[in-house]
Amino acid sequence: MTAQVYKFTCIICPLSCDIEVKVENGEIKEIKGYTCPRGKEWAIEEITNPKRVVMSVIKVKNGNMPTVSVKTDRPIPKTKIPELMKLLAEIEVEAPVKVGQIILENPLGLDTKIVATREVEKA
Amino acid sequence: MNTLQYDVVVIGGGPAGLAAAVKAKEYGLNVLLLDENEYLGGILPQCIHPGFGIHYFREELTGPEFSHRFVQRVKDLKIDYFVKARVLEIKNYSDLEKIVAFTSPEGAFEVWAKAIIYATGARERHAFEIGIVGDRVAGIYTAGEAQTLMDIYGVMPGKEVVIVGSGDVGLIMARRFALEGAKVKAVIELMPYPGGLARNVMILRDFNIPLYLSHKVVEVRGKKRVEKVKVVKVDENLREIPGTEFWIECDTIIISAGLIPQVKLLTDIGVEIDPATGGPVVNDLLETTVPGIFVAGNSLLINDLVDYVAEQGELAAYGAKLFIENGGIPAEKWIKLEKGNNIRLAVPHYLSGKRDVYIYARVRKPMENVVLNFPEIDRKIRLPVVRPAEMLRIRLRKEEIAKARDKITMEVVQ
Numbered sequence A: 001m002t003a004q005v006y007k008f009t010c011i012i013c014p015l016s017c018d019i020e021v022k023v024e025n026g027e028i029k030e031i032k033g034y035t036c037p038r039g040k041e042w043a044i045e046e047i048t049n050p051k052r053v054v055m056s057v058i059k060v061k062n063g064n065m066p067t068v069s070v071k072t073d074r075p076i077p078k079t080k081i082p083e084l085m086k087l088l089a090e091i092e093v094e095a096p097v098k099v100g101q102i103i104l105e106n107p108l109g110l111d112t113k114i115v116a117t118r119e120v121e122k123a
Numbered sequence B: 001m002n003t004l005q006y007d008v009v010v011i012g013g014g015p016a017g018l019a020a021a022v023k024a025k026e027y028g029l030n031v032l033l034l035d036e037n038e039y040l041g042g043i044l045p046q047c048i049h050p051g052f053g054i055h056y057f058r059e060e061l062t063g064p065e066f067s068h069r070f071v072q073r074v075k076d077l078k079i080d081y082f083v084k085a086r087v088l089e090i091k092n093y094s095d096l097e098k099i100v101a102f103t104s105p106e107g108a109f110e111v112w113a114k115a116i117i118y119a120t121g122a123r124e125r126h127a128f129e130i131g132i133v134g135d136r137v138a139g140i141y142t143a144g145e146a147q148t149l150m151d152i153y154g155v156m157p158g159k160e161v162v163i164v165g166s167g168d169v170g171l172i173m174a175r176r177f178a179l180e181g182a183k184v185k186a187v188i189e190l191m192p193y194p195g196g197l198a199r200n201v202m203i204l205r206d207f208n209i210p211l212y213l214s215h216k217v218v219e220v221r222g223k224k225r226v227e228k229v230k231v232v233k234v235d236e237n238l239r240e241i242p243g244t245e246f247w248i249e250c251d252t253i254i255i256s257a258g259l260i261p262q263v264k265l266l267t268d269i270g271v272e273i274d275p276a277t278g279g280p281v282v283n284d285l286l287e288t289t290v291p292g293i294f295v296a297g298n299s300l301l302i303n304d305l306v307d308y309v310a311e312q313g314e315l316a317a318y319g320a321k322l323f324i325e326n327g328g329i330p331a332e333k334w335i336k337l338e339k340g341n342n343i344r345l346a347v348p349h350y351l352s353g354k355r356d357v358y359i360y361a362r363v364r365k366p367m368e369n370v371v372l373n374f375p376e377i378d379r380k381i382r383l384p385v386v387r388p389a390e391m392l393r394i395r396l397r398k399e400e401i402a403k404a405r406d407k408i409t410m411e412v413v414q
């Protein structure tokens, strides 16, 4: 059946091991190339449920800057990213915005908060 | 003409200048901070991705968050600063009297200072500087220009993008475009290996972006806006291989072909420049060849990590303090740091042996299982890998440095 080999460079520590994961019918068959268990765990998560921190900018009304930068406060599943980006493109906040201010709680039902990372003062 | 007087003027309000201003103020010096932008923070407010401050703050912040912490310190310490203040000239009246001329919406100013900390960052290479020819059309941006448009103004520069250069900046821009729904058609890299850190190279896999190694963009075509670019393969000597040309259709080209320290105001007054770094020649307090002028951050050498930029800013502030207290930097002899095998650049250039020092260096080519060797002082450091993309930062203790007679060589050997 469909066997696939995924190759990537471990980013957990500067040693940057080249890890290879063999997947058959959606199941992990073999992992090689890692030097420590942390790398192995990371590789498994990369295959089964890859997650990323997402960042973007949101429009600001009446601010000294036209946008505020935001991030998810924790990594979210990669598959949810396009939907979240669409949502972020649609919303708008009112100045002032403080660093660390929560813009959205659990967007799309995700276990994360959208947090402002830049200060925007009232114009 | 307005005249001001300070102990230290810090030119540039990016992380290097912010860290320098805060430290100098903490040393009790009277400080003025100047930046030509509308806000403090340098390029950080537009670097909205995480990856800043892991060493300095022991937590991973975005660029704006990193900058915010320092700007808050500047405000808490009531440090005098001007934004929209463009420095036009430095005059070296005497060793202990410098003049910094700047203009701002409030008018023209001359500041008299005992020492200067120069932290103006870097400028980006443009398309014409990397040999791209063709139609003069809209849609060609440097990475920084595109980043300002997207992440300060919220404007998308284009929909179908080709990125020139696979350094961290190029890769981060590839992700930023892809996240916003643009189609990143290719990242083109001249060298046979990617220029960025592994964690950023992973971005390409995340978004299925093709990376062309040993390729270069040579030509742009379009009527009003970019329509297509011509790409050609290069051999191991980076020469174009005839017959390998192909075209990629796109409406936007992002040039991320490296940064160059911005040293114009320094060369105007005769500061010596190191051709390897593009920045000034400095001693272990980051003082240039003009006494009392200290340099930090990307105007000293191109840094990958903001943490080291801030560290350099703080060291420059310490240098300024010593300079002002002693009426100059005292040193009996300077030990020269020489570049040996596979070392492309190394800073600082001169060591005193009176203080510990961080050496910042880059290799020419990747090597595995190496020893970083300082033969004159019997110091050896084993490293699993060295890569041009990752700056080396090595601590040497003053007792070690003092063992050398007149030079210390830094080399990478197998």
Ligand SMILES: Cc1cc2nc3c(=O)[nH]c(=O)nc-3n(C[C@H](O)[C@H](O)[C@H](O)COP(=O)(O)OP(=O)(O)OC[C@H]3O[C@@H](n4cnc5c(N)ncnc54)[C@H](O)[C@@H]3O)c2cc1C
Pocket: B011, B012, B013, B014, B015, B016, B017, B034, B035, B036, B037, B041, B042, B043, B044, B047, B049, B050, B051, B052, B053, B085, B086, B087, B088, B119, B120, B121, B122, B143, B144, B147, B168, B169, B172, B262, B296, B297, B298, B299, B303, B304, B305, B306, B307, B309
């Ligand atoms: C796209 C990108 C991504 C990056 N990602 C990371 C990352 O993930 N992690 C990390 O640690 N680092 C990262 N960096 C590197 C980091 O941002 C830089 O090393 C750092 O910003 C350099 O700081 P600086 O203070 O030397 O220069 P800058 O931030 O460039 O600041 C220089 C300042 O000087 C001012 N100036 C210049 N000339 C004058 C003048 N004549 N008069 C008045 N003011 C002047 C400018 O307006 C500017 O504000 C990234 C860089 C880029 C470009």
Ligand code: SF4
Pocket: A010, A011, A012, A013, A014, A015, A016, A017, A033, A034, A035, A036, A037, A038, A039, A040
């Ligand atoms: S596998 Fe382990 S040793 Fe190798 S890079 Fe990953 S974390 Fe580092």
